Amino acid sequence: MLPRRRLELPPTAGLPLRWSDLRPGRATLVADLATQLGTPPLQLECSGTASLLITLKTLHRRQPHRPTVVVPAYTCPLVAIAVRQAGLQLQLCDLRRGHYDMDAAALRRVCDERTLAIIPTHLGGRVADVADAVSVARNIGAYVIEDAAQALGARRDGSSVGLLGDVGFFSLAAGKGLSIYEGGLLLTRDPLLREQLAHMSASLICDRPGWEARRSLELLGYAALYRPAGLRLAYGNPLRRALRRHDPVSAVGDDFPLRIPLHRVGHWRRAIGAHAAARLPAFIAHLSIQARQRLRRLRQIDGIQVLDDPPGGSGTWPFLMLLLPDESRRDRALAQLWQAGLGVSRLFIHALPDYDYLADIVPPEAVPHARDFAARSLTVSNSPWVTEADFETICGVLEATVG
Ligand SMILES: *Cc1c(COP(=O)(O)O)cnc(C)c1O
Numbered sequence: 439m440l441p442r443r444r445l446e447l448p449p450t451a452g453l454p455l456r457w458s459d460l461r462p463g464r465a466t467l468v469a470d471l472a473t474q475l476g477t478p479p480l481q482l483e484c485s486g487t488a489s490l491l492i493t494l495k496t497l498h499r500r501q502p503h504r505p506t507v508v509v510p511a512y513t514c515p516l517v518a519i520a521v522r523q524a525g526l527q528l529q530l531c532d533l534r535r536g537h538y539d540m541d542a543a544a545l546r547r548v549c550d551e552r553t554l555a556i557i558p559t560h561l562g563g564r565v566a567d568v569a570d571a572v573s574v575a576r577n578i579g580a581y582v583i584e585d586a587a588q589a590l591g592a593r594r595d596g597s598s599v600g601l602l603g604d605v606g607f608f609s610l611a612a613g614k615g616l617s618i619y620e621g622g623l624l625l626t627r628d629p630l631l632r633e634q635l636a637h638m639s640a641s642l643i644c645d646r647p648g649w650e651a652r653r654s655l656e657l658l659g660y661a662a663l664y665r666p667a668g669l670r671l672a673y674g675n676p677l678r679r680a681l682r683r684h685d686p687v688s689a690v691g692d693d694f695p696l697r698i699p700l701h702r703v704g705h706w707r708r709a710i711g712a713h714a715a716a717r718l719p720a721f722i723a724h725l726s727i728q729a730r731q732r733l734r735r736l737r738q739i740d741g742i743q744v745l746d747d748p749p750g751g752s753g754t755w756p757f758l759m760l761l762l763p764d765e766s767r768r769d770r771a772l773a774q775l776w777q778a779g780l781g782v783s784r785l786f787i788h789a790l791p792d793y794d795y796l797a798d799i800v801p802p803e804a805v806p807h808a809r810d811f812a813a814r815s816l817t818v819s820n821s822p823w824v825t826e827a828d829f830e831t832i833c834g835v836l837e838a839t840v841g
Contacts, residue, residue: 440778440831445666446674447781447828449690450613450756451821453721455661455714465708470715471616471623475591475598481624481635482708483643484653486587486609487516487698489622493605494524496631496638497555497581504554504580510540511789511808513559516694517585518790522799523697526554530790530800533807536761538745539567541807545574553580560589560599562759562785562817563615565751568594568602581605590615590623591722592753599753600625605635610711612660615754616718618711619657621703646701657707666823670779678777686787693795722754729755729820732829736760736818739833741767741840757817759785762840765813771839772816780828781819788812 472480483489494507507521511530521528531540531548538561549556558571568584575582582603586592590608592599600606610621626632663672680689687693736744736758743761747753762768775782787793789808790800818824818832 440774440780440835443779444670446669446779447666447819447823448613448664448669448673448821449781449783449817449819451615451725451819452613452664452756453616453714453718454664455710457661459710459713460658460661461713462706463709463713465705465712467618467708467711467715468623470712474715474719477598477601477625478627479632481632481639482703483622483624483639484649484701484703485620485698486607486611486622487520488643488700489607489624490517490520490583490585491524491698491700492635492638492642493583493607493624494520494526494555495642496634497604498524498526499638500634501554501579504552506552507554508545508548508556509790510538510557510559511791511803511805512538512786512811513561513585513790514587514786515692515790515793515796516698517557518796518799519694519696519698528790528800529553530803530805530808532805533811535807535810536743538562538564538759538811540571542570545571549574549578549580551578553578555581555583557583557585558603559585560592560753562745563589563592563754563756564745564759565589565592565594565599565747565753567748568599572602583607587611587622588614588756589754591718592751594752595750598625601627604628604631612656612664615722615756616711616715617660618703618707619653619660621707621711643700643702646699649699649701650704650707654704654707657710674779681777686784687793690784690787692787692793696795696799724822725755725820726752728822729758732758732818732820735829735833736836739837739840742836755820757781757819760816760818761811761814762816763814767839768814768816771836774835774839775832780832781821781824782832783817783819785815785817786812
């Protein structure tokens with residue numbers, strides 16, 4: 439194992455907050471982001487998961503005889519939890535081998551007249567194949583929801599992701615680009631659907647001052663500790679404790695509660711988000727340049743596959759997603775790197791059927807490509823705090839492991 443450092447690098451490139459972001463101000467976050475992204479009006483909710491839940495309930499009200507939701511078998515457990523909380527059933531779709539997109543043939547096999555929605559996912563800021571999901575959905579009369587939780591600012595052919603499907607959602611959770619600790623944004627080009635989403639939110643969501651107070655304190659803690667000198671306490675030490683217990687699921691924070699809270703986002707957090715959002719375009723541009731350089735370096739290592747965007751896609755780069763040749767070499771690389779404070783980690787630990795705590799929610803299906811993705815992947819933070827020297831250290835370990 440590499441020696442542990444005093445400074446701890448974050449596993450994803452979140453936009454760091456400044457103390458001046460905490461000043462009171464106008465709560466223009468939602469309008470500012472819509473202008474920045476060039477989208478129709480956005481709808482703010484208390485999390486990405488809450489945004490998905492509201493979407494599912496809205497669509498199910500339109501098509502009550504359709505109970506199933508098709509999701510990639512390798513995605514965030516919160517997606518499965520939202521489907522359950524909406525009273526719907528999960529249908530898994532296996533991935534393309536060695537890729538984050540759903541497999542085209544598998545997608546056609548699992549979709550039918552019971553399908554309410556298909557959820558293509560812009561995993562790790564990479565631009566997903568939404569067009570294929572749209573063509574399948576059109577044939578059967580289902581909807582497409584773009585999970586862009588990790589992809590705020592990603593574009594395809596110049597437009598924001600989230601607009602090709604019927605609805606898209608972004609996450610403003612800690613560590614996911616722009617953060618107000620927890621938050622989510624909904625997006626649709628269809629004015630009627632936009633009205634129905636707003637209506638569902640108005641009828642379902644209340645002010646819950648206790649939750650908003652908690653999130654405000656958490657956001658203060660995030661502002662204080664989201665820097666290399668603070669992350670050891672907030673991120674590195676809990677990670678290492680969980681790994682010592684052989685509990686990778688809690689190490690990466692995959693152990694979510696089975697019911698998500700629903701409440702309104704307060705004025706102060708929206709003002710903080712508005713202040714920070716002004717720096718987002720330059721931050722994303724910087725990350726993209728850094729990612730391009732580092733992808734080139736990683737591609738020189740034989741045996742490592744780096745996931746990139748399709749033609750026309752220009753994603754965000756919170757981290758670089760890599761596939762190693764097999765699980766044992768991936769695990770050997772992680773044995774050196776995961777606890778080193780260098781920002782190397784894993785995305786989701788398992789394919790959805792392999793989380794014990796989701797056994798009542800996720801059907802036990804054979805999804806070999808999703809399992810393979812979970813077994814061979816690792817992530818390298820694209821935070822600006824990862825220096826060239828840090829990155830070279832990581833590449834050195836990868837070369838020694840794969841070679
Ligand atoms: C984080 C995440 C979500 C949920 O977003 P929250 O804001 O954390 O509720 C959904 N899908 C994916 C792919 C995610 O990474």
